Amino acid sequence: MTPSRRCFSAPGKALLAGGYLVLDAENSSFVTALSARIYAITCPSPSLDSTLPTITVLSPQFQEGEWSYTVCQSPITGFVSLPAITPDRRNPFVQSAIATVMNYLSATGTLQTTLPSLTMTILSDNAYHSQPSDAVPRFNKHPLPITAVPKTGLGSSAALTTSLVAALLSFYGDMNPDAAQTKVILHKLAQLAHCNAQGKVGSGFDVACAVFGSIVYRRFQPSIISSLPPAPTSFEAEALYLLSLQKVIEADWNVGTRECSLPRRMRLLMGDVTGGSETPAMVQMVLRWRKDGGESASAVWTALGKANENLIAAMIGLGEQAAKDPEEYDAFVDEVLKVGASDVAQLGHSNGGRTGELFVQVVDAIVEIRFNLRSMTAGSGAQIEPVQQTKLLDACSALPGVLGGVVPGAGGYDAVCLLVAEAAVDAIAKQTEGVFENVRWLELREEATGVREEDMLVIEEFL
Numbered sequence: 001m002t003p004s005r006r007c008f009s010a011p012g013k014a015l016l017a018g019g020y021l022v023l024d025a026e027n028s029s030f031v032t033a034l035s036a037r038i039y040a041i042t043c044p045s046p047s048l049d050s051t052l053p054t055i056t057v058l059s060p061q062f063q064e065g066e067w068s069y070t071v072c073q074s075p076i077t078g079f080v081s082l083p084a085i086t087p088d089r090r091n092p093f094v095q096s097a098i099a100t101v102m103n104y105l106s107a108t109g110t111l112q113t114t115l116p117s118l119t120m121t122i123l124s125d126n127a128y129h130s131q132p133s134d135a136v137p138r139f140n141k142h143p144l145p146i147t148a149v150p151k152t153g154l155g156s157s158a159a160l161t162t163s164l165v166a167a168l169l170s171f172y173g174d175m176n177p178d179a180a181q182t183k184v185i186l187h188k189l190a191q192l193a194h195c196n197a198q199g200k201v202g203s204g205f206d207v208a209c210a211v212f213g214s215i216v217y218r219r220f221q222p223s224i225i226s227s228l229p230p231a232p233t234s235f236e237a238e239a240l241y242l243l244s245l246q247k248v249i250e251a252d253w254n255v256g257t258r259e260c261s262l263p264r265r266m267r268l269l270m271g272d273v274t275g276g277s278e279t280p281a282m283v284q285m286v287l288r289w290r291k292d293g294g295e296s297a298s299a300v301w302t303a304l305g306k307a308n309e310n311l312i313a314a315m316i317g318l319g320e321q322a323a324k325d326p327e328e329y330d331a332f333v334d335e336v337l338k339v340g341a342s343d344v345a346q347l348g349h350s351n352g353g354r355t356g357e358l359f360v361q362v363v364d365a366i367v368e369i370r371f372n373l374r375s376m377t378a379g380s381g382a383q384i385e386p387v388q389q390t391k392l393l394d395a396c397s398a399l400p401g402v403l404g405g406v407v408p409g410a411g412g413y414d415a416v417c418l419l420v421a422e423a424a425v426d427a428i429a430k431q432t433e434g435v436f437e438n439v440r441w442l443e444l445r446e447e448a449t450g451v452r453e454e455d456m457l458v459i460e461e462f463l
């Protein structure tokens with residue numbers, strides 16, 4: 001009889017609006033959860049140590065995808081340390097997820113006294129990593145360690161951290177990650193674990209999306225996380241660390257995570273563009289430009305923030321309008337299918353009603369966002385929307401059914417993201433085939449739900 005196994009998964013992300021500005025807590029961003037998920041399966045297992053419990057994490061898709069830790073809980077302070085059984089192999093995201101959850105449960109007195117040993121298996125959908133061809137099996141295996149396999153920018157570490165935290169909370173804390181209150185705690189633990197593993201405090205939009213799904217996101221103050229003392233090295237420090245950890249997780253983070261899916265019949269068409277980008281370096285260049293760029297930089301920053309807000313308001317409004325007046329909404333989408341972005345304005349002003357006004361607001365906001373991202377590119381030197389991407393986005397925006405497109409997240413050369421009417425996707429793929437050699441349209445769709453427990457039946461065959 002297979003021991004009781006449970007499976008938790010979390011989605012990837014696309015940051016449609018809010019790149020860079022989301023680093024300021026007063027700015028909102030629009031994040032769409034995608035149908036590429038990372039799965040964590042828990043299975044009770046015998047300890048690898050004669051006296052102490054152990055946790056092993058397997059990632060069978062990658063070479064050397066095995067990390068094992070001994071769980072050492074101090075009988076005096078309750079602090080949990082995790083000496084690696086395989087010291088030559090490191091996975092900071094795995095270790096940080098385990099350490100954060102175990103110490104939170106210890107701090108709150110909800111960690112079982114006799115700890116069972118655990119094996120967790122990670123499976124990640126193929127979209128997270130470059131694949132040798134389109135005809136590969138699901139959860140394709142690579143002949144390389146995870147760190148050597150090119151990523152595609154969908155937020156693998158955020159989805160991994162979130163699914164591991166959910167799995168650990170359920171296994172050791174008997175918490176139901178699907179429950180709303182647990183999800184709030186899960187989110188903070190995942191943010192903390194992710195920051196500790198990355199060694200920096202990003203905006204956290206990717207982790208928030210992995211937990212809550214498609215959202216309008218406004219970040220927490222980074223000082224909440226940086227206020228936590230460093231990993232303790234003495235009994236006194238261990239006791240202080242656990243107290244601080246519980247205080248941080250149970251504080252009100254004032255983070256914005258309003259659920260917001262794409263309007264009905266709309267879709268993000270993600271394009272994988274051969275090219276790379278270096279997000280941390282670009283962030284540094286943009287923040288330096290913001291700080292030293294005077295009035296002109298402030299004006300661009302403010303205008304971009306306004307354009308982001310306009311897009312977010314229009315997307316929320318269209319979601320409401322599709323329910324309030326489905327006939328007007330569907331009639332307008334049928335018209336959108338026949339024209340490119342620049343002609344939507346004509347449609348909207350002639351017969352679209354409130355729906356038309358909102359679609360025009362979407363198109364105009366995307367134009368304004370791109371204009372300001374190009375100003376940011378010129379001012380900061382960070383190649384956010386470089387010329388090649390401008391040409392590609394302009395050409396795609398002229399195609400029927402396309403409302404516009406942006407460089408998602410930090411931008412750069414590696415991806416584009418089109419907002420299109422769902423029914424236009426096949427025609428867009430056909431019209432761009434052979435025209436843009438370096439673009440591969442991904443099969444991804446919005447999957448608005450965040451972290452969730454999966455029925456083992458959906459994953460059983462792959463284990």
Ligand SMILES: Nc1ncnc2c1ncn2[C@@H]1O[C@H](COP(=O)(O)OP(=O)(O)OP(=O)(O)O)[C@@H](O)[C@H]1O
Binds near residue numbers: 059124147152157
């Ligand atoms: N399936 C997996 N199994 C084990 N570890 C993984 C897996 N997916 C991601 N990771 C961990 O996350 C790391 C990638 O995180 P990093 O912060 O470098 O990129 P990222 O911003 O999450 O990438 P992207 O957004 O392109 O997915 C990997 O080196 C590995 O440590």
Ligand SMILES: C[C@@](O)(CCOP(=O)(O)O)CC(=O)O
Binds near residue numbers: 202203204279411
């Ligand atoms: C530039 C930034 O605002 C977004 C980065 O987005 P992405 O990793 O390129 O999808 C950084 C952040 O929010 O942490």
